Amino acid sequence: MSVPASYLLKAVGFKKGLMFWLFFIMAGGCITSLFPAAMGRTYEVFLLGLFTLEQASAVLQTAC
Numbered sequence: 001m002s003v004p005a006s007y008l009l010k011a012v013g014f015k016k017g018l019m020f021w022l023f024f025i026m027a028g029g030c031i032t033s034l035f036p037a038a039m040g041r042t043y044e045v046f047l048l049g050l051f052t053l054e055q056a057s058a059v060l061q062t063a064c
Contacts (some may be wrong), residue, residue: 005062008025021056028052 009017032049 005044005059008059009063014063018060020062023060024052025060028054028056 012020028049028051030049031044031052
């Protein structure tokens with residue numbers, strides 16, 4: 001994931017890329033803990049939230 005993330009950050013820009021992926025971490029946290037996964041108790045939605053969190057974390061680790 002680090003090689004595509006570096007290309008993406010180079011194309012978009014460092015500051016815009018950080019803000020974009022921080023938004024995705026926030027969205028993944030909301031999906032995982034607050035909204036559908038906690039209330040609907042569906043495994044697929046919980047996995048979607050975890051996947052979103054982990055992909056955004058990987059890109060941010062590449063940026064820093």
